[in-house]
Amino acid sequence: MSRIAETFANLKREGATAIIPYVMCGDxxxxxxxAVVPALIAGGADLxxxxxxFSDPIAEGPTIQRAAERALASHTSLADCLGVAQQLRDQGxxxxxxxxxxxxxxxxxxxxxxxxxxxxxxxxxxxxxxxPPEEAEELTTALKAKELDLIFLLTPTSTDERITRxxxxxxxxxxxxxxxxxxxxxxxxxxxxxxxxxxxxxxxDLPIAIGFGISRxxxxxxASAIADGAVIGSALIDRLTxxxxxxxxxxxxxxxxxxxxxxxxxxxxxxxxxxxxxE
Amino acid sequence: MQTIEQPxxxxxxxxxxxxxxxxxxxxxxxxxxxxxxxxEQAYDQAKNDVAFGRELHDLSRHYVGRPTPLYHAKKLSAxxxxxxxxxxxxxxxxxxxxxxxxxxxxxxxxxxxxxxxIIAETGAGQHGVATATVCAMLGLECIVYMGEVDxxxxxxxxxxxxxxxxRVEAVKSGGRTLKDAINEAIRDWVTNVETTFYIIGSVVGxxxxxMMVRDFQSVIGREARAQCIEQIGRxxxxxxxxxxxxxxxxxxxxxxxxxRSVKLIGVEAGGAGIETGRHAAPLTAGTPGVLHGARSYLMxxxxxxxxxxxxxxxxxxxxxxxxxxxxxxxxGRATYTSATDAQALEGFKLLCRxxxxxxxxxxxxxxxxxxxxxxxxxxDAVIILNLSGRGDKDINTVAAVLGVEx
Numbered sequence: 001m002s003r004i005a006e007t008f009a010n011l012k013r014e015g016a017t018a019i020i021p022y023v024m025c026g027d028x029x030x031x032x033x034x035a036v037v038p039a040l041i042a043g044g045a046d047l048x049x050x051x052x053x054f055s056d057p058i059a060e061g062p063t064i065q066r067a068a069e070r071a072l073a074s075h076t077s078l079a080d081c082l083g084v085a086q087q088l089r090d091q092g093x094x095x096x097x098x099x100x101x102x103x104x105x106x107x108x109x110x111x112x113x114x115x116x117x118x119x120x121x122x123x124x125x126x127x128x129x130x131x132p133p134e135e136a137e138e139l140t141t142a143l144k145a146k147e148l149d150l151i152f153l154l155t156p157t158s159t160d161e162r163i164t165r166x167x168x169x170x171x172x173x174x175x176x177x178x179x180x181x182x183x184x185x186x187x188x189x190x191x192x193x194x195x196x197x198x199x200x201x202x203x204x205d206l207p208i209a210i211g212f213g214i215s216r217x218x219x220x221x222x223a224s225a226i227a228d229g230a231v232i233g234s235a236l237i238d239r240l241t242x243x244x245x246x247x248x249x250x251x252x253x254x255x256x257x258x259x260x261x262x263x264x265x266x267x268x269x270x271x272x273x274x275x276x277x278x279e
Numbered sequence: 280m281q282t283i284e285q286p287x288x289x290x291x292x293x294x295x296x297x298x299x300x301x302x303x304x305x306x307x308x309x310x311x312x313x314x315x316x317x318x319e320q321a322y323d324q325a326k327n328d329v330a331f332g333r334e335l336h337d338l339s340r341h342y343v344g345r346p347t348p349l350y351h352a353k354k355l356s357a358x359x360x361x362x363x364x365x366x367x368x369x370x371x372x373x374x375x376x377x378x379x380x381x382x383x384x385x386x387x388x389x390x391x392x393x394x395x396x397i398i399a400e401t402g403a404g405q406h407g408v409a410t411a412t413v414c415a416m417l418g419l420e421c422i423v424y425m426g427e428v429d430x431x432x433x434x435x436x437x438x439x440x441x442x443x444x445x446r447v448e449a450v451k452s453g454g455r456t457l458k459d460a461i462n463e464a465i466r467d468w469v470t471n472v473e474t475t476f477y478i479i480g481s482v483v484g485x486x487x488x489x490m491m492v493r494d495f496q497s498v499i500g501r502e503a504r505a506q507c508i509e510q511i512g513r514x515x516x517x518x519x520x521x522x523x524x525x526x527x528x529x530x531x532x533x534x535x536x537x538x539r540s541v542k543l544i545g546v547e548a549g550g551a552g553i554e555t556g557r558h559a560a561p562l563t564a565g566t567p568g569v570l571h572g573a574r575s576y577l578m579x580x581x582x583x584x585x586x587x588x589x590x591x592x593x594x595x596x597x598x599x600x601x602x603x604x605x606x607x608x609x610x611g612r613a614t615y616t617s618a619t620d621a622q623a624l625e626g627f628k629l630l631c632r633x634x635x636x637x638x639x640x641x642x643x644x645x646x647x648x649x650x651x652x653x654x655x656x657x658x659d660a661v662i663i664l665n666l667s668g669r670g671d672k673d674i675n676t677v678a679a680v681l682g683v684e685x
Contacts, residue, residue: 054584055453055584055585056453056458056462056570056571056585057462058308058462058465058466058469058571059308059310059466059469060466061466065452069452072584075582077582078582078583079582103306103569104568104569104570104577104579104583104584104585105582105583105584106583107568107569107574107583108566108568108579108582108583109583129308129309130306130307130308130569130572131306132305132306132307132308132309132312134296134304134305134312135304135305135306152309153308153309154309155308155309155310156310157309157310157311157312157313157314157472157473158309158312158313159313162309162312162313166309177309177310180310180469180470180471180472180473181469181470182466182469182470
């Protein structure tokens with residue numbers, strides 16, 4: 001069983017939703033990322049998305065655009081992001097690590113070479129927001145050969161036909177985009193996401209994580225009621241950026257810990273509980 | 280005299296996946312995928328609808344002023360002392376550039392699809408003005424994204440767009456030019472996809488845009504081909520056009536695709552010089568990559584980051600290029616070269632003086648290439664230069680470079 005599948009299976013048994021923070025690698029430098037990620041995990045993060053900076057992030061709002069600009073100002077490359085994953089593993093980080101970034105740097109790096117190096121660095125999965133299933137065959141094949149998951153996104157505009165197509169290709173989990181728009185913290189949790197999650201559930205047993213717009217414990221609670229995970233990106237980056245450089249890791253840990261308290265799902269029924277062979 | 284045959288072999292790219300060989304495609308966020316399919320289907324239906332074709336044709340004639348002339352520039356030809364130079368006068372189209380051909384076609388399609396909100400990006404402002412113009416005429420809401428740098432260097436066009444009722448959004452991210460304007464327009468589209476039609480201004484972006492924009496711009500080449508045959512009884516030997524995203528070039532090249540005797544030359548922006556790295560010439564000095572939804576030649580760093588570009592001409596200041604041009608380059612159907620800022624200025628001044636026509640800085644790049652090519656050819660050779668726009672918008676830029684205070 002892959003680290004991603006195992007993590008979701010364990011959380012399901014515990015009746016909890018996965019907390020999945022996103023940080024931009026190299027924002028503002030690699031040392032910061034190496035300090036922040038372990039702190040997020042200490043705060044309760046279950047999986048971690050490592051953003052790969054790109055010059056033209058068309059699906060990102062201002063927060064992540066600025067984060068990418070800072071990372072690029074310190075010349076953070078895809079190779080550096082792979083290095084971050086490797087160093088986190090060397091430090092003993094056991095949580096699943098996902099790389100999230102746009103297609104061109106991967107394309108330029110070389111698809112097969114990227115898959116090999118990502119696997120060697122201890123990466124578990126890859127998310128590419130501008131790579132729909134129509135264009136994903138080459139990367140899917142290369143990642144599968146290395147037993148890495150390519151995580152696909154589904155959105156409120158995805159037709160049932162597209163959901164079927166994505167679910168056939170997908171592994172790891174499904175990234176469910178909660179709203180129409182770019183990334184960025186929102187005050188309200190998207191009310192319409194429930195019906196999308198239901199539609200996706202009709203086509204797959206893979207875990208579903210909800211992302212885009214999530215910033216508050218009550219959003220986590222709402223996501224926990226319907227899905228298996230919640231991704232926190234822009235809101236976390238806003239917190240990290242607002243904190244003094246020396247206190248970023250603490251700020252990240254505290255924020256994740258605060259969100260974690262809302263991540264308990266409905267308790268499994270006593271029947272299910274007995275089935276798990278506890279005590 | 281050579282015989283003129285209608286093409287017999289078939290060219291039917293892009294394929295069903297939006298590919299021109301290994302270029303093109305649909306590298307788009309999932310949110311847009313259903314909308315792109317919807318657009319593809321709507322365009323396919325419109326293309327085969329006689330009423331749509333008639334409306335486009337009538338407006339092209341009575342509103343845009345088509346057909347634009349094919350003008351034999353005798354004095355310029357004599358001065359250069361070689362081939363006969365003909366100018367396809369897209370500068371005489373309504374709003375002063377070829378951009379209106381595509382803006383009109385897409386706006387009619389938007390109306391047909393029931394989309395009332397139009398967004399567009401613009402570099403030099405010509406596509407923004409063209410889009411604002413047709414939106415005013417058709418009663419559609421219009422928002423134009425424009426890099427902050429371009430807002431300043433093309434202030435005349437910004438004012439024109441506002442007069443026409445459009446809202447101009449200055450984009451402050453990245454290099455603050457055309458590339459960044461497209462990024463911001465895509466972000467708007469992702470957010471408002473259900474109500475909004477994105478009118479892309481060049482043969483770039485995800486399928487079906489490169490195909491659709493090419494088709495709407497192909498009126499240039501269809502006219503030029505017929506006019507050339509009518510005026511001189513044969514096809515030209517060369518067609519020369521500037522290439523930023525590449526819509527005017529593809530528009531005039533495409534109807535000559537099967538005429539193998541006709542050499543097609545695209546001219547990119549050489550900026551400060553190719554050797555300096557400060558230019559906007561991906562076909563000349565780039566490598567294949569993925570930007571704005573398509574795989575094509577791209578100016579990128581060793582890490583796969585898209586480079587900021589440099590050109591005196593805002594309309595060519597783009598690190599990518601239409602995927603069909605990449606296909607033409609690799610297949611050898613067209614050749615691509617570049618002209619620097621200084622060379623473009625030479626071309627600009629030459630056409631002003633020799634023919635009494637003030638060209639835009641974009642086709643001034645092609646003018647320079649023609650000025651080098653023509654003297655090497657015999658006097659019965661024929662070159663068509665696609666004069667894609669007029670130069671009024673560039674007067675401030677040119678004055679500044681020449682050290683003239685207005």
